[in-house]
Amino acid sequence: MSPFLSRVFGPRVSPEFVRADRMRYSLPPLMLSLARIALVVSVFLPYWHMTLEAPQYPEGLELTAYVNQLVGDVREIDGLNHYIGMRKLNDAASLERAMGVWMVIAMLFLVEGAALVHSRWALLLVLPALLFPLGFLVDLQYWLYSHGHNLDPTAPLSSSVKPFVPPALGIGNIGQFRTIASAGTGWYLACASSLLTALALFFHRRAYKPLYDRMLAEKASI
Amino acid sequence: MKTNQTKFSLACALPLAMLIAVGAPLPVIGVGIARSAMAAPQAPPTDGGKKKKKIGAAKEEKAVEFTPENMAQLQKLANDRKLTPDDLMAAAKTFQPSGRHDEYIMFASGGHSGQVFVIGVPSMRLLRSIAVFTPEPWQGYGYGVGNDVLKEGDIPNQELRWGDTHHPALSETKGDYDGEFLFIGDKANARLAVIDLRDFETKQIVKNPITMSDHGAAFVTPNTDYVIEGGQYAVPFGNAYATSDEYQKSYRGMVTYWKFDRAKGRIDMSKSFALELPPYWQDLFDAGKLACDGLIFGNSFNSELATGGIELNKPPFEAGTTQRDMDYLHIIDTKKAEAAFNAGKFEKVNGFPVIKIETLIAEGILFFAPEPKSPHGVDVTPNGQYVVIAGKLDPHVTIYSTEKIKKAIAEKKFSSKDSYGIPILDFDAVMEAQVELGLGPLHTQFDDKGYAYTSLFLDSAVSRWTLGGEYSSLHPEQPWKLVSKTPVQYNIGHLCSAEGDTVSPDGKYLIAMNKWAIDRFFPTGPLLAQNFQLVDIEQGGTAMPVIYDSPIGVGEPHYCQMIKADKLHPWTIYPEIGWDPQTQAIDPKAPKPGQEKVVRDGKNVEVYMTAVRSHYFPENVEVNEGDNVTWHITSMERTMDATHGFCIGGYNINLSLEPGEAATFHFVANKAGVYPYYCTEFCSALHLEMVGYFRVKPAVH
Structure with missing residues (x-):
């Protein structure tokens, strides 16, 4: 292994070595595996809900976002939004939705990879998974802003509705509607995955840092 | 909703998750993912996962408490509005707070409005009308759409654009309403309509090819295999012409068995047939159930074969048809009639199979039993052990035992034959009891406490009387006895109790379908609404108060059936676009x-x-x-x-x-x-x- 690669991948350890202190060396990959499971399962669960309440919708209207799709009363909400000139809901974040599952898969690979990298570079690999839940919300808020601010000026009610931003979390008001947005179980699971990854990385670093430092010291002494 | 990804199958997802769990080497995971054909979770159907508030459900139950202030307000209100405690009780029994749905749904015929009315019970609120034989613009029926259905009911050279709807019949499974279909007859033109209760719309109208008048339509057999249409005013079959002198020879009564194809939701004309009957005016029919499953019963009047002629100084119909003491209860064996039809023992009239009277006699399909003259209403008790005939001109109801009828037929206990050769069962051999109720008994329904309810037209009252036999143990009174009468306003025709003509009546609510309202409502010119009165029959004995008056200002409803609302499963939107x-x-x-x-x-x-x-x-x-x-x-x-x-x-x-x-x-x-x-x-x-x-x-x- 070239010096550069060995710096990136960090010190290799033998199976006997691992067996001698299983807790120290096996715990981080195990936690990373759990984090990946959580992330995979989250893809099947809703990341975000919005309920729209209005007098003439006694049951409310529902929107549910998954990593890769938006479901619920999309058609009805689009139908109502056309009066204020809002673009169709499915025009929002179409790239993100198309890429969503691939991104998650990429993150799974990276997190798997991180377990094999015994240097500080491991952080770089898990960074997307760490930031994913936050990124999801930021992106969502961006699209809510974008849709609320790009209203068709020729729409029937364009003159009576000013640009607006429905909050990505919490309660908002637009026309006769009250919007109640909340994170879904998928998002919470992604957060748990993120947290688990961070912890795993901490233990990972704690396990390998002495070995890494020793490796550098050995290299320097050669 | 748009999603360009394929469905994620759990079959793929699970192995994938397991691979990750055991920390399999990267290439293996890669293959796993590639095989999974790209993950794309498909969310549950739109309303699958939704926590829906149940529409119309009562709020969470908690004990209601009245403060002294409430009581004082109520007292003042009652005084100001002159309401008695009974009135307040009635209001409490019928008032539905906003958004709460009714417990029962009533389907009432609309008489010569040609429609059906859907009414909630106990609120008695009209929910909608269903246009059947008559174009109706709000439903878009007959003004571009629905014209094809209306056309099915036309006769050669004549568009028919109204009907006289008389007897609605809900489809049944094992003798109980199943909430899927509703049938209704048109007395004026001898037609039958099929309404699909998924969307409450008329799907089919069939014109009876042999006759021009019916009354006993519609009644269904216990599994809705057949919808029964009984005739009324006899005519020469197949639009033929005959003078009144030829009445006995050429005029005919009838009953038609319309075969219902439940899967298609349509009458199957090709498997339907009629029975030729003497030109007595068949009145009402009821299908046997349980103990008498396989038989149908019909009553009749004008066994005198009167042809009227007031203009010729002959006795008018009203006198001519009421000369004899007895008319004939018709007893028809459906299984044998079906067998004769399947064996081809019929003639065709206007292309429609009709089993002739001589075949009915030869095959043992039709028998008569004497019934007090010009009766009305023929109603089978829920257990099928009795048939109740209301006297109309006779103050009694006459109860026949179906077991005795079957026995008399088997033992050929005939007292005589009518002029067409139809055997007449010995009255004493088949009669179980007679109960004197009052003047003008017309129709009977039942409850779950062993009582029968019969409308009394002339007395303007609903009578409650006790059934005997196995019903005797359900009520404290003697069997076959009048228990009480409740006056109604006015001139009651049919009545209907909740599921009161099924094998399991609910014993809740009874509708008195009054023909006249007279002073009950604000007079809307000389044409007044009919008055549906809601009667509380939940308690037994003599308690049977009227608790609501409901004006029906859109037709002359005739008969209704009342079904538990949760048996109906209507669509709230059509299943798919297009x-x-x-x-x-x-x-x-x-x-x-x-x-x-x-x-x-x-x-x-x-x-x-x-x-x-x-x-x-x-x-x-x-x-x-x-x-x-x-x-x-x-x-x-x-x-x-x-x-x-x-x-x-x-x-x-x-x-x-x-x-x-x-x-x-x-x-x-x-x-x-x-x-x-x-x-x-x-x-x-x-x-x-x-x-x-x-x-x-x-x-x-």
Whole structure:
């Protein structure tokens, strides 16, 4: 292994070595595996809900976002939004939705990879998974802003509705509607995955840092 | 909703998760993912996962407490409005707070309005009418759409555009309402209609090919294999002509067995047949159940064979038909009739199979039992052990034992034959009991406490009396005895208790269908509403108070059936966009969004239009004078109650487009000019703007 690669991948350890202190060396990959499971399962669960309440919708209207799709009363909400000139809901974040599952898969690979990298570079690999839940919300808020601010000026009610931003979390008001947005179980699971990854990385670093430092010291002494 | 990814199958997902769990090497995971054909979780169907509030459900139960202040207010209100404690109790029993649904749904015939009314019980609120034999614009029935159904009921050289709906019959399974279909007869023209209770719309009208008048329609056999249509005023079969002198020879009564194809939701004419009956005026029918399953019963009057003639100084019908002491209860063996039909033992009249009287006699299909003259109502008890005939002109109800009837038939205990050779069972051999109730007994229904209820037309009362036999143990009184009478206002015809003509009556609520209202309501000119009165029959004994008066100002309802609301499962929107209610399937020609167009083929123009709040697409349609126009519209709506109308002024077109509905109508653009079309059902804030122009370019002459 070239010096550069060995710096990136960090010190290799033998199976006997691992067996001698299983807790120290096996715990981080195990936690990373759990984090990946959580992330995979989250893809099947809703990341975000919005309920729209209005007098003439006694049951409310529902929107549910998954990593890769938006479901619920999309058609009805689009139908109502056309009066204020809002673009169709499915025009929002179409790239993100198309890429969503691939991104998650990429993150799974990276997190798997991180377990094999015994240097500080491991952080770089898990960074997307760490930031994913936050990124999801930021992106969502961006699209809510974008849709609320790009209203068709020729729409029937364009003159009576000013640009607006429905909050990505919490309660908002637009026309006769009250919007109640909340994170879904998928998002919470992604957060748990993120947290688990961070912890795993901490233990990972704690396990390998002495070995890494020793490796550098050995290299320097050669 | 759009998703361009394939469904994620759990079968793929699980191994994938397991691979990750055991920390498999990367390439293996890679293959796993590639095989999974790209993950894309498909969310549950739109309302699958939704936590829906149940519409119409009562609020959470908690004990209601009245404060002394409440009581004082109530006391004052009662004094101010002159309400007695009984009135307040009645109000408490019937009032439905906003948003709460009724416990029962009543289907009442609309008489010569040709409709059916759907009414909630106990609130007695009219929920909607169902147009059946009569065009009705709000439902868009007969003004572009529904015309084909109405046409099925026409006769040669005559459009029939009204009916006299008499007896609604809910479809049954094992003798209990199943809430799937409703049938109703048209007395004026001898027709039968099928209403699908998924969308409460008329799907089929069949015209009886042999006769022109019915009354005992509709009644269903316990599993709705057959819908029974009994005749009324005898005529020569098949639109033939015969003078009144030829009455005995040429006029005929009838009962028709209409075969119902439940899967198709239609009467199957090819498996239906009629029985030729003597020209007595058959009145009402009821299908046997449980103990007497396989038999049907019908009563009759005019065994005198009177032909009237008041203008010739002959006795008028009202006298001529009431001379004899006895008329005939008809007892018909359905299994044997079916066997004779299947064996081809029939003649065809107007192409329709009719089993002749001599066959009925030879095959042992038809028997008579004497019944007090000119009776009304023939009602089988829930257990099928008795048949109750109400006297009308006789103050009794006469109860026949079905077991005794079967025994008398088996032992050939006949007292005589009628002039057509039909065997008449010995009255004493089949009669179980007679109960004197009062004047003008007409119709009987039942409860779950061993009581029967019979309407008394002349007494203007509902009577409660006790059944005997195995019912004796259910009530404290003696069997076959009058228990009490409750006056009703006025001139009661039919009555109906909750599921009171099924194998398991609920013993709750009874509707007195009063023919006259006289002073009950504000007089709306000389034509007054009928009065439906709600009677509380939940307690036994003599307690049977009237608790609500409901004016029916849209027809002359005749009979009703009352079904527990939770047995009905109506659609709230059509299942899919482009739904054709006539076929109850997707209409392949239904216009889809993005494919709206106007297609011309010579003089035939086809318009493909979509409708969604708040516009039609297209908004300008131009044709030439004389063009044959076929117009298709699809409602793109998926929201409950987002109904659009569609009318074209000047062309007699008006549709009701319920969410998802696809409609097609035809007309000839025979008037040049500009005709706005617009939405007739207030749909949205921009409803007035939901409009378009239909331009008919004048032909060059």
